[in-house]
Amino acid sequence: MKEILTSLFTSIALCAVLPLQAHAERDVVKLKAAIATSLESDYPKLDALYKDIHAHPELAFQEVKTAAKLAAEMRAIGFEVTEGIGKTGLVAIYKNGDGPTIMVRTELDALPMEEKTGLPYASRDKTTWNGRETLVAHSCGHDIHMASWIGAAKTLVGLKDQWQGTLMFIAQPAEEVGAGAMAMLTDGLFTRFPKPDFAFGLHDGPGPYGFIFYRVGIGSSNSDSLAITFHGRGGHGAAPQQTIDPVMIAARFVLDVQSVISREKDPTEFGVVSIGAIHGGTAENIIPDDVRVLGTIRSFKPEVRTKMHAGIERTANAAAAMSGAPAPDIRIIEGAKAVMNDPAVVATAETMLRAAFGDRFMTSPPATASEDFSEFASAGVPSMFFNIGVYDPERVASARKSGTPLPGNHSPLFAPVPKPTIETGVTAMTLAVLSAFDQHARGR
Ligand SMILES: [Zn+2]
Ligand SMILES: [Zn+2]
Numbered sequence: 122m123k124e125i126l127t128s129l130f131t132s133i134a135l136c137a138v139l140p141l142q143a144h145a146e147r148d149v150v151k152l153k154a155a156i157a158t159s160l161e162s163d164y165p166k167l168d169a170l171y172k173d174i175h176a177h178p179e180l181a182f183q184e185v186k187t188a189a190k191l192a193a194e195m196r197a198i199g200f201e202v203t204e205g206i207g208k209t210g211l212v213a214i215y216k217n218g219d220g221p222t223i224m225v226r227t228e229l230d231a232l233p234m235e236e237k238t239g240l241p242y243a244s245r246d247k248t249t250w251n252g253r254e255t256l257v258a259h260s261c262g263h264d265i266h267m268a269s270w271i272g273a274a275k276t277l278v279g280l281k282d283q284w285q286g287t288l289m290f291i292a293q294p295a296e297e298v299g300a301g302a303m304a305m306l307t308d309g310l311f312t313r314f315p316k317p318d319f320a321f322g323l324h325d326g327p328g329p330y331g332f333i334f335y336r337v338g339i340g341s342s343n344s345d346s347l348a349i350t351f352h353g354r355g356g357h358g359a360a361p362q363q364t365i366d367p368v369m370i371a372a373r374f375v376l377d378v379q380s381v382i383s384r385e386k387d388p389t390e391f392g393v394v395s396i397g398a399i400h401g402g403t404a405e406n407i408i409p410d411d412v413r414v415l416g417t418i419r420s421f422k423p424e425v426r427t428k429m430h431a432g433i434e435r436t437a438n439a440a441a442a443m444s445g446a447p448a449p450d451i452r453i454i455e456g457a458k459a460v461m462n463d464p465a466v467v468a469t470a471e472t473m474l475r476a477a478f479g480d481r482f483m484t485s486p487p488a489t490a491s492e493d494f495s496e497f498a499s500a501g502v503p504s505m506f507f508n509i510g511v512y513d514p515e516r517v518a519s520a521r522k523s524g525t526p527l528p529g530n531h532s533p534l535f536a537p538v539p540k541p542t543i544e545t546g547v548t549a550m551t552l553a554v555l556s557a558f559d560q561h562a563r564g565r
């Protein structure tokens with residue numbers, strides 16, 4: 122598959138048709154048309170790559186074959202590729218004279234779940250995850266990101282007379298477990314390679330294709346997890362007076378913890394606690410010794426985050442104390458921070474993307490989901506993360522009217538329409554990167 126794909130990628134002399142305009146205002150309409158011409162010949166290859174990756178997804182830190190496919194593509198385009206950064210990640214560098222270094226990130230990983238789309242290229246692959254066999258699916262759409270990433274790399278190299286500097290394309294493992302960005306950083310992403318001046322990333326979602334959604338400032342939530350073990354004293358279900366019942370304590374906690382959201386947190390601020398798992402007990406007539414509760418905590422602002430953590434801890438202790446039980450083991454694990462979109466980077470990209478996409482480039486509220494792309498901004502790189510839709514706009518409109526949402530990310534039915542989605546991803550990312558090169562050139 123790899124060899125056939127590579128040979129399809131014939132270089133297009135885009136540079137010949139567009140004069141160098143790095144210091145002047147660009148003719149964005151012409152530029153967009155040039156990108157469209159490039160995509161016309163590149164798309165069949167991107168489509169095949171997308172469907173291949175979609176059919177053979179890999180989980181966090183297991184993305185060996187996926188990374189190898191991307192590495193081969195990037196080498197064929199002319200990038201210098203280093204593999205095995207942050208275990209399975211890769212860094213691809215393309216130098217094109219003096220100028221800033223601009224990073225573009227894709228994720229590599231998929232999810233431990235069954236795909237139920239019925240698509241001809243649906244995944245039926247299985248792997249071992251936490252000691253158990255599981256089906257694997259690209260239900261978060263990271264395969265769309267990979268195809269768009271390759272497409273943008275190819276397009277930018279085709280346009281290399283239009284910019285000067287260094288492209289740093291990174292493929293990050295393990296986004297779904299919130300660990301891959303940090304793994305790459307601790308493995309020397311910004312010390313063994315140039316620290317980028319700007320960074321861009323994108324994510325797909327159940328909106329209309331051809332549209333781009335963005336915002337300044339907070340773009341996604343802080344994501345923390347909770348793991349609480351309530352200790353009781355097990356015994357016969359018919360003699361509860363001889364026991365301390367941890368099932369009841371856990372049930373009380375699951376309900377009462379929502380009062381942290383409804384009564385303690387400022388109602389105008391975003392905050393969510395969701396309990397995703399309760400593990401305890403073996404039979405109908407045995408009160409178990411322990412019950413374990415797992416959940417997720419989401420917020421935008423640091424002060425809301427701190428308040429929620431304190432409230433959850435207090436509620437867990439109080440639920441146990443009410444039953445005279447020992448103090449529970451409470452673990453709140455801080456995960457990804459909120460993505461912060463740099464106002465200057467967004468303002469730069471905004472001008473070009475608005476000129477190219479008109480009112481299909483629009484602001485959106487921050488996502489309640491989380492993203493470890495935030496680690497790159499936290500490491501000091503001004504960045505922008507934007508979203509693209511994946512479904513037929515008419516389908517989205519009628520779904521909105523009927524009140525039945527279309528399958529979103531992490532749904533077994535999430536099924537992006539590849540061509541318009543990838544084409545939008547490539548076009549938007551290429552223009553965003555060019556805008557950052559322009560901004561730097563103007564600032565000199
Ligand atoms: Zn996801
Ligand atoms: Zn994702």
